[in-house]
Amino acid sequence: xxxxxxxxxRFGDGTVAVDDLSLEAPSGKIxxxxxxxxxxxxxxxxxxxxxxxxxxGRILLDDQDTASMDPATLxxxxxxxxxHAGLFPHRTIVDNVATVPMLLGEDKKxxxxxxxxxxxxxxxxxxxxxxxxxxxxxxxxxxVGVARALAADPPVMLMDEPFSAVDxxxxxQLQNEFLRLQGELGKTIAFVTxxxxxxxxxxDKVAVMRVGGRLAQFAEPAELLSRPSDAFVAGxxxxxxxxxxxxFASAGGSLSTSEEDVARLGDDLRRANDMAQxxxxxxxxxKDQPQGWLALGGLSGSALDGTVTPDLLNLGGTxxxxxxxxxxxxxxxxxxxxxxxxxxxxxxxxxxTVTPGEVLEHIESRAAGIRRNTxxxxxxxxxxx
Amino acid sequence: xxxxxxxxxxxxxxxxxxxxxxxxxxxxPLVVGLLLALPIGWVASRYHWTYPPITSIAGxxxxxxxxxxxxxIPGILGTGILSPLNVAxxxxxxxxxxxxxxxxDGLDSVSSDTMSAAAAMGYTGxxxxxxxxxxxxxxxxxxxxxVAAVSNVSLVSVASVIGVLQLGQLFVVGYDYNxxxxxxxxxxxxxxxxxxxxxxxxxxxRVLTPWQRAVGRP
Numbered sequence: 240x241x242x243x244x245x246x247x248x249r250f251g252d253g254t255v256a257v258d259d260l261s262l263e264a265p266s267g268k269i270x271x272x273x274x275x276x277x278x279x280x281x282x283x284x285x286x287x288x289x290x291x292x293x294x295x296g297r298i299l300l301d302d303q304d305t306a307s308m309d310p311a312t313l314x315x316x317x318x319x320x321x322x323h324a325g326l327f328p329h330r331t332i333v334d335n336v337a338t339v340p341m342l343l344g345e346d347k348k349x350x351x352x353x354x355x356x357x358x359x360x361x362x363x364x365x366x367x368x369x370x371x372x373x374x375x376x377x378x379x380x381x382x383v384g385v386a387r388a389l390a391a392d393p394p395v396m397l398m399d400e401p402f403s404a405v406d407x408x409x410x411x412q413l414q415n416e417f418l419r420l421q422g423e424l425g426k427t428i429a430f431v432t433x434x435x436x437x438x439x440x441x442x443d444k445v446a447v448m449r450v451g452g453r454l455a456q457f458a459e460p461a462e463l464l465s466r467p468s469d470a471f472v473a474g475x476x477x478x479x480x481x482x483x484x485x486x487f488a489s490a491g492g493s494l495s496t497s498e499e500d501v502a503r504l505g506d507d508l509r510r511a512n513d514m515a516q517x518x519x520x521x522x523x524x525x526k527d528q529p530q531g532w533l534a535l536g537g538l539s540g541s542a543l544d545g546t547v548t549p550d551l552l553n554l555g556g557t558x559x560x561x562x563x564x565x566x567x568x569x570x571x572x573x574x575x576x577x578x579x580x581x582x583x584x585x586x587x588x589x590x591x592t593v594t595p596g597e598v599l600e601h602i603e604s605r606a607a608g609i610r611r612n613t614x615x616x617x618x619x620x621x622x623x624x
Numbered sequence: 625x626x627x628x629x630x631x632x633x634x635x636x637x638x639x640x641x642x643x644x645x646x647x648x649x650x651x652x653p654l655v656v657g658l659l660l661a662l663p664i665g666w667v668a669s670r671y672h673w674t675y676p677p678i679t680s681i682a683g684x685x686x687x688x689x690x691x692x693x694x695x696x697i698p699g700i701l702g703t704g705i706l707s708p709l710n711v712a713x714x715x716x717x718x719x720x721x722x723x724x725x726x727x728x729d730g731l732d733s734v735s736s737d738t739m740s741a742a743a744a745m746g747y748t749g750x751x752x753x754x755x756x757x758x759x760x761x762x763x764x765x766x767x768x769x770x771v772a773a774v775s776n777v778s779l780v781s782v783a784s785v786i787g788v789l790q791l792g793q794l795f796v797v798g799y800d801y802n803x804x805x806x807x808x809x810x811x812x813x814x815x816x817x818x819x820x821x822x823x824x825x826x827x828x829x830r831v832l833t834p835w836q837r838a839v840g841r842p
Contacts, residue, residue, distance in 0.1 A: 288744055315746030325741030329759045329835045338745050371838040387745075397744075 240266045241287055241395065241429060246296035248282050248452070256282040257452035260296070264444065266394075267425040271442035273432055274475070279452030280431045284397050287429060288317045300395065315343055318388030318396035318426070322404050324380040326372040332383050333358065333368040339391040350390075357386040362416055378409035385417070389424070398430040402437065414441060435476055439464065439483065447472050461487035485566035485602065490559070494568055494601050496582050496591025504530065508543045511535060519577035522547055527588040529558060529581050558583050561590050565605075569598045628812075631805040639809075645708065645790040646817060649783070650776040653712050654821075657719025658769060664720065665727025666753070679725045686721040690714060690782045708790075711783040718779065719772045726768025730761030763836060766829035773821040777814060791817070 241264040248257040257279040264270035272280035285291045287298055289310045298305045305313060326335050336354035341347065358368055361382040372380055381401060388396055402410045402417075418441065421428065432438055438445045439460040447455045447463065449471050456468040464484040467473040501521045502511035511520045511533055518536015523529050531552030535543070556575035559567040561584050572580030572595040579592035632639060668678040693714035698705045701713065734757050742756045781792030794810030797803070830837070 290740060290744060311746045311748045313746075314744055317744075319741065319744035321737060321741060321744075323737055325737045327738060327742070327756060327760075329756075329833070342746050342751075371835040373835070374838055 240264065240299075240301055241270070241427060242299040242302075243283070244297045244299065246283070246286065246293045246298060248279070248286060248291060249294045255452055257286070257293075260452065260454055262446055262454060262457050264427065264429050266301075266427045268443035269421060269428045269430055269441055271430045271432060271438040271445045272448060273435055273438040273442075273445060274448035274455070275450060276433065277450045278448040280433075280446075280448050281399055282452070283448075284399055284429055284431050287395075287397055288314045288319065315339055315391060316393050316395070318391070318393045320381075320384045320388045320396070320398045320401040322400045323377075324372070324384035324401075326380055326383055326387070328372055331369050331371060332363075332375070335372065335383060336387045336390050338387060339393075343391055354386070354390060357389055358383070360389075361386045361420070377405045378413060381405060381413060382416075385420075394427055396426045396428045398428060400432055401430075403432065403434070410437075417441065439486075447475060482566065485569060486564050488565040488602075488605065490561070490563055490565050490568050490601075494565075494582070494593060494598065496593055497579070497597075499579070499589075499592050501529075501589060502533065502547055504547055504549065506547045508535070508545050508547060511547055512538065512543055516579075517577065519579070521577070521579075521581065521589070521592070522552055523589050529583065529589050532556065532575070532577050534576070556581055558587075559593075560585065565598065565602055568593060569595065569602070572598050627805040628809050631803075632809055639791075639794070639813075642789060642791045642793055643813065643817070645788075646777070646780050646792075646814075649708060649711050649715065649780045649788075649790055650773065650817070650821065653715035653719050654769070654773055654776055656712075657716045657772065658723055658765075660716070661720045661723035661727050665724045666731060668724065668728035669731040675728060679728070682721040682724040685717055690718070690779050691785060693717065694783060694786045694788075706787050708783075708788050710786070711780065711788050715776050715779060719776060722772040722775065723765070723768050727761070727765055730764030730768070731757055733764050734760045759832070762829060762832045766825060766832075770822050770825050773825055774818045777818045777821060781810075781814065 243260045243262050246257060246260045247255065249255050260279075260283060262270075272283055274280050282291060286293050287300075287305070289305060292306075300308075300313075326332075327338070330338075333351055333354045336357055337347070337350035340350035340353055345353070355365060355368060358365060363379060363382045363386065367375060367379065372383070375383065381404075384401065388398075402413050405413065414437065430441065432441075438447075442460050444457065445460055445463055446457045449455045455475075456463060456472045458466075458468075461484060463472065463476055464480045464487070467476050467480075499516070499521055500514035501523045502514060504522060504524055511522070512535045514520050515533075515535050518534060520533045520535055521529060522531055522533050530549065531554045533547060533551055534553060553576045556577070557567070557571045558581050559571035561582055568580060568582065570580075571582065572578075572593050575581065575592075579594055580598070581592055582590045584590050664678060668675045694710055695705075697703070697710040697713050698707070701709070703709050738756065738760065739752070742752045747755065780790055781795060783790060784792035784796045791810055791813055794806040794813070798805070798807030798810065
């Protein structure tokens with residue numbers, strides 16, 4: 240747990256970077272510091288490992304005041320990842336990762352073995368281990384940066400815009416793998432970003448900061464979207480938040496699906512045509528995993544000779560997990576060429592279909608429940624006052 | 625050309641002795657000068673307000689004519705006027721003058737990202753200097769060292785004027801006897817020696833910076 244107690248940072252020229260910040264980043268969770276440039280998010284992060292010293296206030300790490308600890312010792316116990324990875328250009332990849340274990344007095348051989356283990360864990364091709372950072376792509380360097388931060392198995396990790404400098408496709412991969420890794424490791428992570436979407440995707444808790452270093456709101460992502468504390472947070476969280484909030488509403492099996500006759504790859508086209516509803520037939524492979532939609536409506540006679548092959552399929556629709564979110568379900572329904580969204584189970588096997596109307600109906604009945612509760616609690620609060 | 629070769633074979637043992645003296649007179653000040661320039665350059669890089677005065681003084685030092693230094697140093701150190709030590713001390717001074725700025729610039733050339741990452745890993749100040757900053761400054765410092773080496777080799781010849789025997793003596797002989805062969809031989813040997821110093825430094829820099837060559841091949 241990282242606790243800020245009335246922390247203020249004033250720089251030499253008088254600018255206040257962080258103003259009376261108090262919050263608690265819970266153990267084993269990802270806490271995101273997000274805000275526009277100049278909001279003091281990076282300054283806050285750098286005060287945790289004492290790269291910067293607070294002007295006033297305290298920062299506690301598991302109830303121990305960091306000011307009382309030796310900076311170098313403190314930092315060896317805290318993983319640190321920065322924007323351009325900050326790898327040492329003169330050391331090979333494996334030696335970069337072995338840095339902190341060696342600083343902690345581990346011998347070279349053990350440190351390297353540990354480094355290789357971590358490189359594998361962050362999904363880096365081990366053939367790259369003997370190369371130098373300049374020979375790797377930005378995305379690969381960033382994986383190495385994460386591996387290096389994890390090498391000494393620190394309970395706490397600080398990450399300063401680690402995924403900002405890579406292209407969107409790589410960024411999404413890195414984010415997903417980061418979440419998978421955190422699922423296994425359960426580190427206490429403080430993470431800085433200027434990207435609210437990244438904050439909402441990755442954060443267990445999100446601290447929205449405003450220019451001048453003041454904390455605007457500290458909440459879970461779903462609450463940030465549904466109840467921004469003021470106009471600044473509402474503006475920063477941005478448009479589409481009603482839709483994005485559905486990303487936190489679990490479909491949790493409560494969404495009822497319709498059955499659908501499915502064709503298989505290699506089936507006779509005429510047989511597939513007999514199954515079509517409104518002219519569209521869903522095609523699955525021999526593991527029951529959906530492959531795409533077949534548009535057969537309007538075809539007849541010799542056009543129906545032959546079998547179902549992959550090149551005939553329309554791949555337009557997205558798939559939604561049975562235990563996924565309502566956002567995924569709605570997206571699957573809206574994007575489906577047949578108008579029927581495809582729902583799959585955790586192994587990717589076809590479960591059933593939903594229409595946009597059915598998803599919306601589900602969303603509306605869920606929202607009605609939330610509204611009733613909100614009204615009830617508001618009434619309770621007023622009565623209490 | 626034939627005369628030059630004949631001159632060399634006849635005076636072979638004498639010339640080889642001078643050659644070694646020249647190597648020592650140019651080489652030892654280079655190493656000592658580098659060792660002294662490292663801490664001074666570090667100060668100029670670490671405490672940035674000292675950079676302008678330190679590099680200015682170093683620049684001024686280099687403008688003092690070598691002949692003056694060769695003559696003044698015995699008075700300061702109490703060494704004999706003919707002692708090769710005078711030359712070594714003067715060249716050490718020039719090496720420092722050339723390298724202080726290079727060392728400071730080399731240390732400054734390390735990216736702040738790399739430096740703060742090193743601090744955040746838990747390097748202490750000194751560990752970071754030795755294990756990260758200095759190795760990364762090697763290409764820049766090496767470039768400065770090559771200039772200093774060539775400059776030292778050519779300055780050694782001036783010591784002939786004060787009677788310190790080394791390869792520059794060939795020019796004195798050439799002048800005294802109005803002979804072309806020793807002068808030409810001296811020229812060739814100085815150029816070859818400068819080239820040798822340059823290649824040795826280049827080789828050391830390459831060995832110390834495998835990461836620089838790696839960048840070329842993806």
